[in-house]
Amino acid sequence: MSNNVNKKYTSQELNAMSNDELARLGTELDEVTVAYRKERFPIANDPAEKRAVNIVGVWFLLGIIFAVAFLGVYLFWPWHYKGLGESGVWVYSLYTPLLGVTMGLSILSMGFGAVQYVKKFIPEEISVQRRHDGPSEEVDRRTLVALLNDSWQTSTLGRRKVLMGLMGTGAVLAGLTIIAPLGGMVKNPWKPKAGGLDVQGDGTLWTTGWTLTKEGTKVYLGRDTGALAEKHHGHYTTQGISRLVRMRPEDLAAGGMETVFPLPEEDVNDGDLYESTREVYEAHMHSIHGPRNSVMLIRLRSADASRAVQRQGQEDFHYGDYYAYSKICTHIGCPTSLYEAQTNRILCPCHQSQFDALHYAKPVFGPAARALPQLPITVDEEGYLIAAGDFVEPVGPAFWERRS
Numbered sequence: 001m002s003n004n005v006n007k008k009y010t011s012q013e014l015n016a017m018s019n020d021e022l023a024r025l026g027t028e029l030d031e032v033t034v035a036y037r038k039e040r041f042p043i044a045n046d047p048a049e050k051r052a053v054n055i056v057g058v059w060f061l062l063g064i065i066f067a068v069a070f071l072g073v074y075l076f077w078p079w080h081y082k083g084l085g086e087s088g089v090w091v092y093s094l095y096t097p098l099l100g101v102t103m104g105l106s107i108l109s110m111g112f113g114a115v116q117y118v119k120k121f122i123p124e125e126i127s128v129q130r131r132h133d134g135p136s137e138e139v140d141r142r143t144l145v146a147l148l149n150d151s152w153q154t155s156t157l158g159r160r161k162v163l164m165g166l167m168g169t170g171a172v173l174a175g176l177t178i179i180a181p182l183g184g185m186v187k188n189p190w191k192p193k194a195g196g197l198d199v200q201g202d203g204t205l206w207t208t209g210w211t212l213t214k215e216g217t218k219v220y221l222g223r224d225t226g227a228l229a230e231k232h233h234g235h236y237t238t239q240g241i242s243r244l245v246r247m248r249p250e251d252l253a254a255g256g257m258e259t260v261f262p263l264p265e266e267d268v269n270d271g272d273l274y275e276s277t278r279e280v281y282e283a284h285m286h287s288i289h290g291p292r293n294s295v296m297l298i299r300l301r302s303a304d305a306s307r308a309v310q311r312q313g314q315e316d317f318h319y320g321d322y323y324a325y326s327k328i329c330t331h332i333g334c335p336t337s338l339y340e341a342q343t344n345r346i347l348c349p350c351h352q353s354q355f356d357a358l359h360y361a362k363p364v365f366g367p368a369a370r371a372l373p374q375l376p377i378t379v380d381e382e383g384y385l386i387a388a389g390d391f392v393e394p395v396g397p398a399f400w401e402r403r404s
Contacts, residue, residue: 026143059113067173209262222263238281
């Protein structure tokens with residue numbers, strides 16, 4: 001570096017030098033040797049240069065077109081859910097693929113354009129530099145700026161206004177294809193959604209589908225059957241298909257676990273209430289997709305249940321050997337989807353937090369710091385498992401306003 005060079009340059013000397021002289025001095029001070037350098041188009045108005053400009057311009061223009069197409073799809077394409085057999089389902093099913101295709105093609109086009117520009121316009125150059133340790137001096141900083149200016153000039157981008165405009169516009173729009181979807185994720189977590197409380201809560205962090213019990217709604221513990229739309233008369237329909245069904249205690253074996261979801265009484269379509277013409281499938285899917293709805297229903301073995309420790313104030317939340325805990329990990333919200341019956345441990349596979357099902361699901365290993373919220377359950381007069389109330393604490397990981 002320049003601190004190893006005997007010659008010291010004053011500010012007046014540096015100010016008197018041209019950019020070319022400063023660039024040359026910078027290479028000398030940095031002990032850089034330009035072994036080879038060749039201009040791409042040494043002859044002015046070379047037809048090959050014009051062809052290169054067109055090729056690069058086309059790639060940048062494609063990047064702009066695909067970016068605009070992405071924004072158009074994102075803002076105006078029909079995105080509301082359509083089930084099989086419904087009008088518009090084919091158009092709806094193209095929404096996500098079109099977003100991926102247009103975003104990918106925009107970024108790829110900009111990338112191809114940048115690569116082509118470097119290959120066709122930046123001079124071929126081989127430079128060798130010796131590296132030294134130590135801080136940079138004023139002369140190094142000044143000559144570095146000169147070298148950057150020289151790079152800008154030799155790139156010829158400054159005099160190619162059309163390419164520069166296409167590149168800048170394409171880069172901005174391609175960036176928007178990445179940033180724009182984030183806007184849909186930004187929301188006020190305390191602003192209730194339009195329509196009020198439903199099977200997915202009211203849109204705030206305090207509520208879930210189980211909160212319907214506070215309004216006097218009878219909410220069953222619904223088991224997911226995995227049922228899909230069926231084909232009738234050449235088209236698919238969900239008429240008469242129940243994705244969620246009610247559970248009785250005898251439906252779960254000792255030592256077993258079942259994931260259940262809130263099933264409001266008005267959406268029941270099984271057993272003696274089954275009607276082949278009812279449409280409840282979409283309502284059931286909304287319950288399943290509720291971000292804080294999933295609950296682990298665990299039936300402890302009798303010997304283990306006799307040793308269970310109840311949380312203060314929640315001694316009557318269980319029904320016999322049956323315990324219902326939120327499936328949303330209190331660490332960062334992953335699904336605690338694993339239950340080991342031999343040890344009565346509930347495991348979160350994301351970061352290996354473990355909860356003791358015999359001790360009100362308190363954490364015994366891993367990063368989780370709070371017990372899984374327990375849902376109070378009982379059975380109704382027909383012997384079906386129902387929620388006896390809502391969770392008494394917020395479900396999921398911590399947030400600023402949470403007190404527990």
